[in-house]
Amino acid sequence: MSIKIGGADPHGRDTVSFFIILILLLCILSCLLYIMITTSPLIFNYDKNRVLYLCGTHGNECAPCDAFSRDNGESHIIVNPSACKINRRSYFFQKDINRSYDDNNILIPYIKNNKLIVDFHEAWGFKPPSLGKTIFVNKSAVNKYGLQMFQSLANIIQFTLVTTLPPIEKSLDYYCDQNDIPYVLVEIPGQNDILPRKYRVELTKYIVNYFETILG
Secondary structure: OOOOOOOOOHHHHHHHHHHHHHHHHHHHHHHHHHHHHHOOOEEEOOOOOOEEEEEOOOOOOOHHHHHOOOOOOOOEEEOOHHHHHHOOOOOOOOOOHHHOOOOOOOOHHHHOOOOEEEEEEEEOOOOOOOOOOEEEEOHHHHHHHOOHHHHHHHHHHOOEEEOOOOOOOOOHHHHHHHOOOOEEEEEEEOHHHOOOHHHHHHHHHHHHHHHHHHHO
């Protein structure tokens, strides 16, 4: 026969502590699973034989997403829809998507097989050090299509055309450059609504129509 000394059973306290820790771990795992599910990219009308447009990589740069038709429209991906909903650069506990492009990235199978990648972002300003009003074209795109097509677009919309950027490892432009994928980065001034959202949407539509007309 056992005799309890000092009141409460220490084994009972251990059991309660175990279940509290277990519940907390389950809550954490549930939150992580929710984040994984809700941060999945939205892919529309994908066709590897067309130009692929990317938008909404950062949640505070989402106006270009409004330029696309969801049904029977352009081949495009809303990269980070959850961050767009809360108007934050990244979703809760999420690392910067544009610093995570490697062969394990879920978008790589789509990135690798297209005529051209056109990646829309929205800058915080109009001039350096911001990239606002800039079109960057990588070497692969220039080799495949020539520079004049991109220079003509830049002239029409009064953007600066550049063919070099400081390398940022695991950014999409870096990945495309390393893997000989034709890539264009379009930086529209737009964060904090420094230009009206309607204007940014219409500008995106114009750029998309330009590439669709020439490349289809």
